[in-house]
Amino acid sequence: MTQKxxxxxxxxxxxxxxxxxxxxKSRGFxxxxxxxxxxxxxxxxRAFPLGDFERRDGENLxxxxxxxxxxxxxxxxxxxxxxxxxxxxxxxxxxEQSDLSVSSLTNAFRLYSAPRWQRWFGPGVLTxxxxxxxxxSVKDAMSVFHEIEEWFIAGTVGKxxxxxxxxxxxxx
Numbered sequence: 571m572t573q574k575x576x577x578x579x580x581x582x583x584x585x586x587x588x589x590x591x592x593x594x595k596s597r598g599f600x601x602x603x604x605x606x607x608x609x610x611x612x613x614x615x616r617a618f619p620l621g622d623f624e625r626r627d628g629e630n631l632x633x634x635x636x637x638x639x640x641x642x643x644x645x646x647x648x649x650x651x652x653x654x655x656x657x658x659x660x661x662x663x664x665x666e667q668s669d670l671s672v673s674s675l676t677n678a679f680r681l682y683s684a685p686r687w688q689r690w691f692g693p694g695v696l697t698x699x700x701x702x703x704x705x706x707s708v709k710d711a712m713s714v715f716h717e718i719e720e721w722f723i724a725g726t727v728g729k730x731x732x733x734x735x736x737x738x739x740x741x742x
Contacts, residue, residue: 589705681730
């Protein structure tokens with residue numbers, strides 16, 4: 571990763587911390603305690619430096635993951651899913667609701683900047699000023715966050731969302 575990429579990534583992470591995270595917290599999401607396996611994984615810490623977020627909905631747990639590019643590019647995507655109270659059995663074992671990640675769920679989605687091309691939120695090539703680009707990409711994600719809320723409430727898949735995670739036919 572170049573110094574420029576690192577600087578842009580740092581600016582994006584700061585914009586996420588200052589803008590997106592407070593908005594999510596105002597909507598009832600809280601930081602989720604990572605499992606010991608996640609805390610021990612350098613790859614997980616690199617991809618999810620802000621951690622995961624959760625919100626209780628009756629017995630279900632609504633999950634939002636802010637995933638950043640693991641190779642250091644200044645871009646991110648939002649993964650969403652609902653962890654059922656009974657947990658999930660995967661081919662490699664059973665996971666309690668509290669240990670589930672979005673990628674282990676069959677009914678999970680990803681919020682993209684441009685879903686047709688599966689483009690993550692990030693600075694556009696025509697926007698000037700690094701900090702402005704970082705802030706704009708976060709504002710872009712915030713402007714379509716309502717699609718996540720609508721999916722949690724009514725199961726409506728917004729135009730910026732695409733299915734993500736394990737296919738239903740891979741269930742154990």
